[in-house]
Amino acid sequence: MADPILQKIAEHLVETEDVVILPHINADGDALGAALALGLALTDMGKQVDILLEEEVPSNLDFLPGQELIKTNPREQYSTAVNIDNGDISRLGKRESYFWNAKTRLSIDHHTTNRVKAHYSYVNTKASATGEIVYDLLLNYFKGNLNKDISLCIYTAIVTDTGGFRYTNTTPETLMICADLMRHEIDFPYVIKKVFDMISYTKLYLMKKTINSLILLEDGKLAISYLTYGDIQNYDVKNDDFEGLVNIGRNLEGVEVSVFLREDSEGNFRGNLRSNNYVDVSEIAEIFNGGGHKRAAGFNSSDTREELIKKLIAVIVPKIRREA
Amino acid sequence: MADPILQKIAEHLVETEDVVILPHINADGDALGAALALGLALTDMGKQVDILLEEEVPSNLDFLPGQELIKTNPREQYSTAVNIDNGDISRLGKRESYFWNAKTRLSIDHHTTNRVKAHYSYVNTKASATGEIVYDLLLNYFKGNLNKDISLCIYTAIVTDTGGFRYTNTTPETLMICADLMRHEIDFPYVIKKVFDMISYTKLYLMKKTINSLILLEDGKLAISYLTYGDIQNYDVKNDDFEGLVNIGRNLEGVEVSVFLREDSEGNFRGNLRSNNYVDVSEIAEIFNGGGHKRAAGFNSSDTREELIKKLIAVIVPKIRREA
Numbered sequence: 001m002a003d004p005i006l007q008k009i010a011e012h013l014v015e016t017e018d019v020v021i022l023p024h025i026n027a028d029g030d031a032l033g034a035a036l037a038l039g040l041a042l043t044d045m046g047k048q049v050d051i052l053l054e055e056e057v058p059s060n061l062d063f064l065p066g067q068e069l070i071k072t073n074p075r076e077q078y079s080t081a082v083n084i085d086n087g088d089i090s091r092l093g094k095r096e097s098y099f100w101n102a103k104t105r106l107s108i109d110h111h112t113t114n115r116v117k118a119h120y121s122y123v124n125t126k127a128s129a130t131g132e133i134v135y136d137l138l139l140n141y142f143k144g145n146l147n148k149d150i151s152l153c154i155y156t157a158i159v160t161d162t163g164g165f166r167y168t169n170t171t172p173e174t175l176m177i178c179a180d181l182m183r184h185e186i187d188f189p190y191v192i193k194k195v196f197d198m199i200s201y202t203k204l205y206l207m208k209k210t211i212n213s214l215i216l217l218e219d220g221k222l223a224i225s226y227l228t229y230g231d232i233q234n235y236d237v238k239n240d241d242f243e244g245l246v247n248i249g250r251n252l253e254g255v256e257v258s259v260f261l262r263e264d265s266e267g268n269f270r271g272n273l274r275s276n277n278y279v280d281v282s283e284i285a286e287i288f289n290g291g292g293h294k295r296a297a298g299f300n301s302s303d304t305r306e307e308l309i310k311k312l313i314a315v316i317v318p319k320i321r322r323e324a
Numbered sequence: 325m326a327d328p329i330l331q332k333i334a335e336h337l338v339e340t341e342d343v344v345i346l347p348h349i350n351a352d353g354d355a356l357g358a359a360l361a362l363g364l365a366l367t368d369m370g371k372q373v374d375i376l377l378e379e380e381v382p383s384n385l386d387f388l389p390g391q392e393l394i395k396t397n398p399r400e401q402y403s404t405a406v407n408i409d410n411g412d413i414s415r416l417g418k419r420e421s422y423f424w425n426a427k428t429r430l431s432i433d434h435h436t437t438n439r440v441k442a443h444y445s446y447v448n449t450k451a452s453a454t455g456e457i458v459y460d461l462l463l464n465y466f467k468g469n470l471n472k473d474i475s476l477c478i479y480t481a482i483v484t485d486t487g488g489f490r491y492t493n494t495t496p497e498t499l500m501i502c503a504d505l506m507r508h509e510i511d512f513p514y515v516i517k518k519v520f521d522m523i524s525y526t527k528l529y530l531m532k533k534t535i536n537s538l539i540l541l542e543d544g545k546l547a548i549s550y551l552t553y554g555d556i557q558n559y560d561v562k563n564d565d566f567e568g569l570v571n572i573g574r575n576l577e578g579v580e581v582s583v584f585l586r587e588d589s590e591g592n593f594r595g596n597l598r599s600n601n602y603v604d605v606s607e608i609a610e611i612f613n614g615g616g617h618k619r620a621a622g623f624n625s626s627d628t629r630e631e632l633i634k635k636l637i638a639v640i641v642p643k644i645r646r647e648a
Contacts, residue, residue, distance in 0.1 A: 182495070
């Protein structure tokens with residue numbers, strides 16, 4: 001069953017001669033993998049393809065094929081622009097004009113929050129990754145063949161956005177697609193190693209500091225860990241580097257609530273909250289003027305660390321006891 | 325295409341009235357998942373099923389359904405015994421006699437090293453997990469239907485032995501099977517969390533000590549970390565707890581060779597070696613009278629830690645330089 005909008009996008013791409021592909025800023029494995037897969041397929045069809053990025057390709061994605069399509073000397077105008085894996089055109093950053101200046105503007109995305117206006121904008125929120133949509137486009141609309149390079153790009157896109165098939169967005173369809181991609185003899189263990197396992201010095205240092213700070217309360221049901229401004233100020237720390245640190249506490253046997261605090265600037269804390277089974281951490285975050293979901297929430301605070309931890313314990317302990 | 329031996333096994337199981345299922349000692353997710361899946365299916369077919377284990381169910385697998393089939397008061401003799409996910413009958417430990425005393429002895433396994441003698445012994449080394457073989461048996465030989473509980477057991481078996489679809493034993497067939505299992509609405513993110521993410525206090529402590537000991541040499545290409553006997557003697561440390569500690573160094577950006585040493589008993593070190601791209605660590609292990617593969621090897625040594633590290637550096641550095 002062809003989708004009429006994706007059909008129009010396919011028809012237009014078959015007709016056009018030159019295309020600029022625009023993934024969101026801070027392009028991750030899905031944005032970049034989907035852009036490269038589409039770029040390689042269109043190049044095979046004889047199109048002139050330029051992929052424009054806001055930043056350099058991150059080192060954990062430097063293995064992706066098709067990077068010769070990533071240009072730093074764009075044309076003034078393109079016949080066709082494809083916004084990809086991006087729900088908000090302002091997230092194209094400095095490249096926004098290439099989208100608006102194109103004669104035909106197309107958009108392919110899977111985010112529920114998508115609000116892109118284009119000549120044809122296709123949003124499939126059931127797709128775990130935009131890579132899945134590109135797979136669908138190539139196979140069912142272009143009636144093209146996958147090759148090893150394109151398969152590697154799409155596989156990378158999908159493993160990135162599904163956390164290696166562990167998030168709830170993973171569907172039977174996701175695994176069927178990846179089974180097909182694997183038939184092209186891609187080195188999938190290498191992809192997973194690059195995308196998930198490799199860590200930077202900074203990250204290892206932050207992990208070490210976080211583990212060393214970790215305390216357990218309430219018979220091991222509450223884990224609290226933190227990084228002070230002193231811990232991080234001399235390091236070139238990116239927001240990504242903090243990702244997952246709250247899970248060190250959450251993944252520890254017996255822990256119900258994990259709190260991770262980081263002092264982003266002197267006296268200003270960002271708090272992350274996670275729970276495993278029954279405590280609604282969004283309620284806790286709200287008390288500190290933050291918000292989130294039942295199992296994952298966050299807040300900001302300018303209390304001192306000692307004060308903040310004392311307040312958090314006072315709020316969290318009764319919830320752990322009441323609901324245990 | 326039915327396999328004649330698996331066909332015989334299926335026919336026998338359809339005929340028999342009571343079955344004992346015997347996974348290997350230290351049953352992991354594949355051994356236990358495959359045993360429970362087969363046990364549940366045979367129970368549905370009206371058979372009397374006992375599963376016998378050498379140990380308690382480990383806490384990271386305590387969610388598996390069908391545990392009512394695990395018995396601590398076995399019969400004296402069974403009509404049929406099924407050795408499962410086990411390539412060597414001596415690895416049944418104290419339960420070996422239940423295999424030999426059974427009137428019919430069957431065996432289902434995927435290990436290349438399998439050397440089991442039974443009335444019918446099926447070994448499929450292309451299966452990523454014994455769980456895959458049980459899936460094949462249930463669907464294609466018993467012509468049975470999967471249900472949610474059986475699907476959860478087989479999914480757990482497969483994710484365990486494929487490291488969450490990241491090891492090279494993962495095949496397109498593996499993903500096709502898991503796509504089918506997911507259709508039974510199993511809580512697969514929970515399975516992956518329990519099997520891979522949960523860590524014990526002991527493990528976190530060992531990680532902390534390992535990270536704190538880590539040194540980098542040769543411009544960050546060689547990582548060395550260790551645990552002394554003093555670090556571990558007061559903890560109830562199991563062999564499993566050391567798993568993955570060598571990867572802390574290996575996963576660090578720029579590292580080619582990672583060495584992890586642990587002093588199992590006073591003065592006796594076990595060394596693990598890993599490489600990422602070009603150094604053949606089996607050659608290094610051989611110099612220390614050990615062995616292994618190009619990217620993963622090990623050895624034992626009774627040198628002092630300082631001496632051993634000095635010797636290792638002398639051997640490894642030229643290899644890193646020569647092949648860089």
